[in-house]
Structures are given as structure tokens and as C-alpha cells.
Amino acid sequence: MLYALCFLLFTIGLYCAVTKKNMVKIVIGIMVMEYAVNLFLIMLGYRMGGVAPIIGRSDLESGLGGFVNKSVDPLPQALVLTAIVISLGSLALMISICVRTYEKYGTFDITQIRRLKG
Amino acid sequence: MSVPLPVFVAIPLVTAFLLPVFAKRGKAVATVLANLATISLLVLAIASIGQSRVYEVGRWSIPLGINLVLDGLSSLLLLAISVVSTAAMFFSIRYMEQYTARAKYLSLFLLMVAGMNGVVLSGDIFNLFVFLEIASLASYALVGFGCGHEELEASFKYMVLGSIGSIFILFAVALVYGNTGSLNMAYISEAIQSNGLNPGLTFALGLFIVGFGLKAALVPFHAWLPDAHPSAPAPISAMLSGILIKTLGVYALARVVFNIFGISLATGWLLLTFGIVGMLVGAFMAFGQWDLKRLLAYSSISQVGYVMLGIGLGGLIIAKDGNLAWASLAILGGLFHLLNHAVYKSLLFLTSGSIQMSTGTRQLREMGGLAEKLPVTRATCTVASAAIAGIPPFSGFWSKLILVIASVQAGYYWVAAIIVFVSLCTLIMYLKVQRYVFLGELPENLQEITENRGSMLVAMVSLACLCVLMGLLLTPGLRASIFAPAVKVLVDGVSYSANVIGM
Numbered sequence: 001m002l003y004a005l006c007f008l009l010f011t012i013g014l015y016c017a018v019t020k021k022n023m024v025k026i027v028i029g030i031m032v033m034e035y036a037v038n039l040f041l042i043m044l045g046y047r048m049g050g051v052a053p054i055i056g057r058s059d060l061e062s063g064l065g066g067f068v069n070k071s072v073d074p075l076p077q078a079l080v081l082t083a084i085v086i087s088l089g090s091l092a093l094m095i096s097i098c099v100r101t102y103e104k105y106g107t108f109d110i111t112q113i114r115r116l117k118g
Numbered sequence: 119m120s121v122p123l124p125v126f127v128a129i130p131l132v133t134a135f136l137l138p139v140f141a142k143r144g145k146a147v148a149t150v151l152a153n154l155a156t157i158s159l160l161v162l163a164i165a166s167i168g169q170s171r172v173y174e175v176g177r178w179s180i181p182l183g184i185n186l187v188l189d190g191l192s193s194l195l196l197l198a199i200s201v202v203s204t205a206a207m208f209f210s211i212r213y214m215e216q217y218t219a220r221a222k223y224l225s226l227f228l229l230m231v232a233g234m235n236g237v238v239l240s241g242d243i244f245n246l247f248v249f250l251e252i253a254s255l256a257s258y259a260l261v262g263f264g265c266g267h268e269e270l271e272a273s274f275k276y277m278v279l280g281s282i283g284s285i286f287i288l289f290a291v292a293l294v295y296g297n298t299g300s301l302n303m304a305y306i307s308e309a310i311q312s313n314g315l316n317p318g319l320t321f322a323l324g325l326f327i328v329g330f331g332l333k334a335a336l337v338p339f340h341a342w343l344p345d346a347h348p349s350a351p352a353p354i355s356a357m358l359s360g361i362l363i364k365t366l367g368v369y370a371l372a373r374v375v376f377n378i379f380g381i382s383l384a385t386g387w388l389l390l391t392f393g394i395v396g397m398l399v400g401a402f403m404a405f406g407q408w409d410l411k412r413l414l415a416y417s418s419i420s421q422v423g424y425v426m427l428g429i430g431l432g433g434l435i436i437a438k439d440g441n442l443a444w445a446s447l448a449i450l451g452g453l454f455h456l457l458n459h460a461v462y463k464s465l466l467f468l469t470s471g472s473i474q475m476s477t478g479t480r481q482l483r484e485m486g487g488l489a490e491k492l493p494v495t496r497a498t499c500t501v502a503s504a505a506i507a508g509i510p511p512f513s514g515f516w517s518k519l520i521l522v523i524a525s526v527q528a529g530y531y532w533v534a535a536i537i538v539f540v541s542l543c544t545l546i547m548y549l550k551v552q553r554y555v556f557l558g559e560l561p562e563n564l565q566e567i568t569e570n571r572g573s574m575l576v577a578m579v580s581l582a583c584l585c586v587l588m589g590l591l592l593t594p595g596l597r598a599s600i601f602a603p604a605v606k607v608l609v610d611g612v613s614y615s616a617n618v619i620g621m
Contacts, residue, residue: 010289014282017278017282023274026278027278030278030281030282030285033282033285034281034285034288037285037288037289037292040289040292041292041295044292044295044296075295075301076292076295079244079291079292079295079301082244082248083288086248086251086255089251089255090251090255090258090277090281090284093255093258093259093277094274094277094278094281097258097262097270097273097274097277098274100262100265100270101270101271101274104266104267104270105267113271113274114271115267115268115271116268116271116272116275116344116345116349
């Protein structure tokens with residue numbers, strides 16, 4: 001169910017990126033897609049009622065088997081951190097290109113920014 | 119000599135971040151440093167031909183840590199990347215004098231090289247995604263480097279489609295991790311072999327094909343390429359068309375389809391169809407172009423089609439349990455064409471840059487009669503055109519010949535017919551370039567132009583020599599050391615995992 005909602009978020013982002021005419025809205029659509037994928041990664045590692053994947057002294061004493069059975073998967077969290085940093089970089093570049101384009105053309109409407117064709 | 123693998127990523131990455139520091143001491147220092155970086159990468163890439171080994175980053179053994187894998191296919195791609203980047207970097211010494219912010223340009227250029235080297239060496243699928251994003255982000259910025267109307271528009275278009283491709287790839291990585299519990303390519307491949315494909319993994323394969331297809335500009339996903347490649351500065355166009363689409367697209371797609379998921383009949387047909395449609399659409403679209411660089415960009419779509427055709431045909435024969443000799447021959451043709459296209463298409467873009475710098479225009483109708491004014495550019499452009507059109511003894515002829523032989527032997531006569539037909543189209547398209555640029559009447563306003571000198575000539579002439587000599591790579595000794603290991607990686611398919619874990 002949650003995965004379906006996450007996929008719905010992804011398709012909303014894709015729809016927005018493909019159909020919108022405003023450059024900033026396209027960027028927002030791409031970012032919604034990016035966050036849907038991040039959410040999906042987090043949900044992959046999540047476990048209902050799980051604990052944070054940090055081994056404490058009591059875990060070591062009681063054996064690691066019990067800890068592994070109730071902790072969430074830490075790897076997707078590390079992946080999401082990396083993915084967020086990358087998407088931040090691409091967001092900054094996209095927005096700066098939008099701003100420079102607005103300075104040149106005076107509009108955000110992509111139907112009017114059409115010098116290249118053929 | 120055994121080169122430590124992280125060096126291939128570390129040299130361009132470290133140099134890229136040092137350059138802004140050195141730029142304060144003058145542009146010359148930064149330029150020399152950047153050229154040293156690309157030349158040393160070329161030397162290292164040549165030194166690592168024919169080797170194969172695994173490097174575990176931080177000594178964390180796989181599957182706990184990240185590994186870098188050098189095998190035949192990786193070293194072939196490393197060679198292509200370093201040859202083209204060395205030539206393009208050398209060309210930029212003089213060409214980039216018309217732009218400001220030299221140090222930023224060189225930094226982005228080296229970041230792109232670092233990302234591409236990382237992509238071909240990575241043995242971890244998430245790490246591959248990270249390097250792919252490094253290379254892509256640098257290329258988005260470089261396409262918009264001129265900051266004019268057209269550059270910004272092209273950069274935005276490229277960036278939107280490229281980002282969507284990257285997100286698809288990330289989604290597929292997440293799906294693969296969820297279904298196999300590993301991010302290491304070898305372990306993923308092992309898990310898929312033992313458990314088979316489930317619907318989640320099949321969906322992930324589809325996402326990978328669309329994502330890498332967007333990066334490689336395979337035909338339904340090619341809309342950004344004819345805008346992005348002409349808008350970049352000429353050395354960057356050479357890098358983008360020469361190797362970026364092949365590294366981020368074709369190489370990554372081949373790696374995922376052949377080595378991780380294993381080739382099946384459906385994916386084999388899909389790759390072959392992508393190849394053929396790309397060849398035909400690219401060639402037909404290129405006919406109608408009057409902008410020189412735009413024509414070259416459409417021709418890139420057509421030529422990447424050849425590479426996909428070779429790889430897809432090989433995969434199809436393997437999936438059908440056909441004769442492995444013909445499958446290897448088809449893949450050899452595809453990979454050889456990849457290397458050839460990297461050289462002659464980057465040369466063509468460099469000559470277009472030289473023409474643009476001399477005449478100030480890219481429109482074919484505004485040129486003519488430049489043969490006397492630009493003798494070296496003319497000679498190198500003719501060599502490259504002959505190579506791309508497949509005129510013997512230039513390099514393009516041999517790779518197309520191999521593709522034709524492989525498809526005839528495997529019984530796909532119609533594929534051979536299409537290869538020859540598109541080759542003819544390519545010949546006509548480049549005759550048009552020769553006719554409008556170098557022959558005919560010299561327009562009034564171009565009477566005063568002169569040939570470009572210095573580094574631009576050296577870069578163009580050395581690539582032209584490579585175009586002539588590349589046929590020699592098929593001699594048995596060189597073929598055994600350069601192409602045979604690369605072909606073997608793809609033909610062996612999923613036994614990649616056993617090789618990597620065993621190393």
C-alpha cells in the first residue's frame with residue numbers, strides 16, 4: 001500500500017515534468033520524482049517498530065542476533081544521504097539555469113523559448 | 119606495470135579542484151596542469167590494457183565494501199576516454215581563448231573525465247550511479263557554458279531529460295537492492311542467477327533501459343542530443359558525442375544487460391531494434407540539417423545505432439544459443455565501431471570548431487570554398503568523413519565490414535542490408551558537408567580568414583592519423599590484447615560475477 005502511494009508520487013512528478021510549460025514547475029516535478037525515489041529507498045530498509053541501527057553495549061552483551069532482527073537496514077539511509085546531496089547539486093544548477101534563461105528571454109514559458117529546432 | 123585503479127578517478131578529480139587555486143597565478147599554469155592530467159591518464163590507460171583485477175576501496179572486502187573492477191571492456195573504454203579527452207583538452211588550449219573563466223571550464227572538463235572513468239571502473243551499482251551523476255552534472259554545465267540564448271535553452275532541455283534518466287536509474291537501483299539485498303554487481307548477478315527474475319527485477323531492467331537509453335540518446339529518447347551537442351564549445355561537443363553518450367549510455371547499458379541481468383531473447387531484440395531505428399532516424403534527420411554541428415549531432419545518433427546494433431545482434435545470437443563465434447564477431451564489430459566513432463566524431467567536431475572559429479558561422483549555406491583558406495582543417499575533415507562513411511582503408515570501413523560479415527554469417531541478411539544502406543546515407547551526408555564547406559564559391563565576407571594554428575592543428579592532425587591507422591588494431595596481436603578481452607566480457611555474460619568474486 002505504502003509502496004503504491006510512493007509510486008503514485010513518482011508518477012505525479014513525472015506527469016508534472018512532462019506536461020508543464022513553466023520551467024520552474026518542471027524543476028519542481030523533477031524534484032518530486034527524486035523525493036519519491038528517496039522515500040522508496042527509506043521504506044525498503046524500514047521495519048515497523050524497528051530500532052535505530054546503532055549497536056549499544058547492551059546489544060553486545062545480549063548477542064547480536066536479536067539486534068539484527070529488530071534494527072532497521074542502515075544501508076538505504078546512507079544511499080539516501082548521497083542521493084539527497086546529488087539532487088541538491090542538480091537542483092542548484094537547474095535553478096541557476098532557469099534564472100539565467102529568464103534574464104535572457106524574459107519568460108519562464110518553454111513554448112516561447114524555442115530558438116533551437118529541426 | 120600494475121596501476122592502482124583509484125588513480126584513474128583521483129587524478130582528474132584532484133586536479134579539477136586544484137585548478138581554481140592555481141588559476142590565480144595565471145591561465146597558463148591551469149592549462150598546463152589540466153593537460154598534464156589528461157596526458158598522464160592516457161599513459162595509464164595504455165599501460166593497463168590487457169590487465170584485469172579488482173580493487174577493494176578502503177580494504178573492505180566485497181560485498182561489504184565498494185569495489186572497482188578493471189576488465190577488458192573497462193580498459194577499452196578507458197582507452198577511448200583518455201584518447202578523446204587528451205585531444206580535446208589540447209584543442210581547448212587555443213580554442214577556449216574566445217571564452218572567459220578558463221579555470222572553471224578546465225575544472226568541469228576534468229570532473230566529467232573523472233565521472234566517466236569512475237563509471238567504467240565501478241563494480242558497485244550505486245557507485246556507478248554516483249559517478250554517472252558527476253559526469254552528467256559537469257556536462258550540463260558545460261553545454262550551457264557560453265551562457266547565450268541557445269546554450270541555456272539546450273542546457274535546460276538536456277538537464278531535464280538527463281535528470282529524469284538519472285532518477286529512473288536510481289529507482290532501478292533501489293528496486294534491485296530491495297529484490298536482491300546487494301548493491302555489488304557481481305552479487306546481484308549471482309542472486310539473479312539463483313533466484314530468477316521476479317516482476318520487480320523485470321521492472322528494474324525496464325527502468326535501466328529507459329534511463330541509460332536517455333543518456334545514450336537511443337532513438338525514442340534522443341530529443342535532447344541535437345540541441346545539446348551543437349550548443350557546447352567544440353571540444354566539449356567532441357567529448358559529448360565522442361565518448362560521454364557511449365560511457366554513460368552504451369557501456370552502462372551493456373554492463374547491466376549482459377553482466378548483471380543476463381541477456382535474453384527479448385532484450386537482445388530490443389537492443390537490436392534500438393540500434394536499427396537509431397541508425398535510420400539519425401541518418402534521415404541529418405540530411406535536412408544546414409547547421410554543421412547539428413548535422414554532426416544527428417549523425418552521432420545514427421552511429422551510436424551501429425554500436426547498439428553490434429552489441430544487440432551479438433546478444434541475440436547468444437540468447438538463441440547460436441554460434442558463439444558469430445556473436446563474438448558482432449560484438450567485436452560494435453565495440454570496434456565504438457572506438458572508431460569516438461575518434462572520428464570527435465575529430466569532426468574539432469574541425470567544425472576550427473571552421474567556426476575562423477568563419478564565425480556554423481551555417482553550411484554561408485560557407486564555401488574554404489579548401490584553400492583552411493588546408494589542414496580541410497584535409498583532416500576529409501579523412502574523418504571518409505572514415506565515418508566507411509571508405510577503405512579508413513577505420514570506419516573495417517568496423518562496418520565486421521558488422522556486415524557477422525550479420526550475414528548469422529543469417530540476418532536484412533540487417534546487413536540496412537548497415538550498407540545507412541552507410542550510403544552517411545556517405546551522401548558527408549559529401550554534402552564537403553561540398554558546402556570546402557568547395558564552391560568563397561563568399562565575400564570570408565576572403566580574409568586564416569587557418570588556425572598551434573594546439574588546434576596538433577590535436578586535429580593526431581586524431582586524423584589515428585583515423586588512418588586504427589584499421590591496424592585488427593591485426594592479430596593488437597586484437598588479442600585490446601578487443602578479445604572486451605568481447606569476452608560481454609560474451610561470457612553472467613559468469614562476470616564468478617570472475618569478480620574469484621579475483
